[in-house]
Amino acid sequence: MSLMQRLFNFRGGLHLDYRKDMSTRHPIRVAPVPPQLVLPLSQHAGAPAKPVVKVGERVLRGQTIAQPDGFVSVPIHASSSGTVVAIESRPIPHVSGLAAPCIVIDTDGRDESLPAPEWAPVDDFSALDAKTLRETVRRAGIAGLGGAGFPSFIKLSPGRSVETLIINGAECEPYISCDQQLMAERADEIVGGVQVILQAIGAPHCLIGVEDNKPDAIAALRAAAAQDERIQVRVVLTRYPQGGEKQLIQTLTGREVPSEGLPLDIGLVVHNPGTARAVYRAVRHAEPLTARIVTVTGGVVAQPQNFEARIGTPMQFLIEQAGGYVQPPGRLLMGGPMMGFALPSDALPVIKSTNCILAAAPGELRPDEAAMPCIRCGACQEACPVNLLPQQLYWHARGGEFDKTRALNLFDCIECGCCAQVCPSHIPLVQYYRHAKTEIWAEDREKRKADAARERHEARQARLEREEREKEEARARKKAQLAARKADADSSEAPPAAGATPADGTDDPVAAAIAAAKAKKAAAQTADGSAATDDPVARAIAAAKAKKAASTDNSNATTPADDPVARAIAAAKAKKAAAAAGGPAEAPVVRPRKAPPSDDAVAAAIAAAQARKAAKAAGTEPADAPPADDPVARAIAAAKARKAAAEQAQDAADPVAQAIAAAKAKKAAREATTAPASDDPVAKAIAEAKAKKAAKEATASDNADDPVARAIAAAKARKAAKDAAATPADDDPVARAIAAAKAKKAAREAADKPDGAS
């Protein structure tokens, strides 16, 4: 082993009360098979898996019961034998506290494995190529066991040369000891996994970083890795958050992962020891990931310890295995006390990312308390391992100034909780940061939408102006020509009109005029077609416009019906316009998204036809809407209807739109669930700030020149005023909840506005 063990350090961080020895008194125990397994389809980051078994089907241990859906996804395997009794939504352990689809298996106690594994075990994996290894890891359903649950095979396909593999054995959160015991008791399997991963990513060596409060783990790993000089065990200081990926990288290499980048950007790949072991077992023993080590601990657990538990085991079953509760728990957490999250109950399954179940006694953890104002003491800044300014972040997050939080590098925050831990005012800082991040993501989404809408709007505006201009020019030219014709009726040859292409070389000025008009129009149409890009709504609007233009032209033109020449011209033009607009009703109805590229005039016409149909749905409705008594309500209704119609027209064929709609629905659902829980002081504070801001914006936009926007603004102002009236009822949680919900709604509408206005 190299003597060169220079360690670096990350800034900030904390010494915490680790309380790990509670759960390390017993060796890891293999938990029995529970009577029922609940396997969520989404246990990893990315798309949920798709079930491939049916209710009533018998499954065996290790059998694939759900297949990955998309690239960032992994399969799920039955963790024991039994019968699938349900595929339905069940509560899962997730920050959101929501339910999600799960496969429920009633076990039969026989724990029967597949007769033959789904792939072949390999003794000497050094002969395997990287691709096979990755595929095996994927098929084994391995997702990062450290907590984030990112599909591991992706990190095995770096797509560039990797300098060093880092195994993150710095389990720095208090209470959790699953990695520690795994390293101490299964070091050889971890080292085996390291060797597989090195092989797969083609890295020359590996650093295993272990905190100095885990001497057993260090000794075991050193012994196991003694034969492989590529692998070094590095002892690092016990300091929270040493196990943060970025912090451990800094400690071991002295380098920093670039902001918003990945360790891979500096030639590093980081894995968790549990993941390494799972990789080993998948390759060497052809075992999919059906179990993991889980720490069951906390002041109310009779015998805190680590279990090797089947994925899907109900948490209360594991707690019973640990002797049950000695008293009712004050709080249940999944993960550690610094970064874990509260669980509503213990009737939730162990999933691939469940590293710890913490059942704390009342008073063991932080009591509920009101936060005091920030006194700007700077304790948070000193503790922040990322060198952010938590106090300023808090200030702006609280005020709803999310753009400022972003400028203060909010997105570099690793949510380690150091700042909140040292804050003498007991402000739930991390909660504010999470909230701000969520808001910014939502805003970004809305902004992207709004940008698209604005572009559509501007394109339309430009087109309208151009059309108007051209119509004027054409009319002027027509008049001039008619005058000229009358003047020189008999003798003179009228010179071709400027810009007109002499049609068929004819010297008939009328024909020339018609030709000129046609050419102009065609050119315009082509231009229109290409301007309409591939956006169906823009196309729809264009088509509607064109049709309308055509009909007005028609009526204009038919008035001077006694002039045959004018009539002829008008007719020609109308025909042309109709054709361009897709006039014939029997034009093929193709879905807008599939419209051919519009640089071809015919294609443009077809596209226009399709679009016209959409336009009927999208464009006409608001104009026809019966005038309600309240002009504001009317304006809003119209704008909303238009928006809804536009979305409708757009959605069916467009998966992106669908996804956004789904996300929006989800968000709405989430907000609906969280809003009543508005005794949450953070939500309340931010909601208040937002309501105020909305009111301000509403008044500010009064001078907008778009009547719809103005109407909405006015309505919003009214609403904000109502909210403002509601907010002084500060002490009443119901009133507060309502105010918060209202403010959120106002904010949403504010974000929608650009759409409505276009």
Add this chain to the structure above:
Amino acid sequence: MRLSSPFLPVAASVGSVMRDVLLALLPGIVVYVLLFGPGVLRNIAIAVAACLLFEAIALWLRGRPLRPFLSDGSALVTGVLLALTLPPIAPWWIAVVGSLFAIGLGKQVYGGLGYNPFNPAMVGYVVLLISFPVQMTAWPALQPVWDSAPDAVSAATALDHVRTQLALDRTLTEISGDAAIGWAAGAGWEWIALAWLGGGLYMLWRGTIRWQIPAGMLAGLTLIALPFWAADPDRYASPLFHWLAGATLLGAFFIATDPVSAATTPRGRLLYGALIGVLVYVIRTWGGYPDGVAFAVLLLNICAPTIDRYTQPRVYGHTRRESEP
């Protein structure tokens, strides 16, 4: 239910921070009493009572809960700090008026704890100094408890003495032998200053305050005092004199470090402290007032947001340049 991590219990609270500050002030107060009699205790009692009363009234007027904000200790600390800046022989109402302005104008009008841009005690002090210059500049002579023959007369402070004597064209070398100067910077006052220093070091050790502001302030003061003193020690007092005279050490550890009104970034705090140090020297040497700590602190309070803006730390994973605003 607490909705978000971290869930570990915390040790510190605003109250515990304030208690630490009071504890750190204790040695200085004891020395003060020993050398100048119990006048300062009377001032402390009056100012603390008045501060708490005005705080309670303001909270009540603003419809805020009384208990958490009265028990956080911040009004208490303001009262004590204000009292420590008052002459021990000042009339009782001085402390009351000062408290009114400190709590009312210095703190509550801005929204109370955490929102005041200025150091409340210094607001109170400056209002008093401007309004009642006579009462605010009458300082007692050294009157140690072990000296049984008290003569209860007022005496000029070292800063005052130096100022008036320099104006009479005496050199500092001549002045330094005067009784008012003591062994370094004012008979008796030097000891109190050293006790403040001790308390400050205690707070540093406890982590109650961070080192940047006191270090910056003392460094700033030293760096500007040193060249002048080296060039002309007859006209310009030594850095040691400036350290121990007036409110330098009390200011460096207890006043400039008031976190609410100070800069918050680490580099910003260093700069903030240094500029206070420089200003203190400038005001003492060329300004119209004998001491400059209060004015310097208030002036820098104004600059704190700007200083913060230009001293953002380099964030993990960012290069230095992109972190600058």
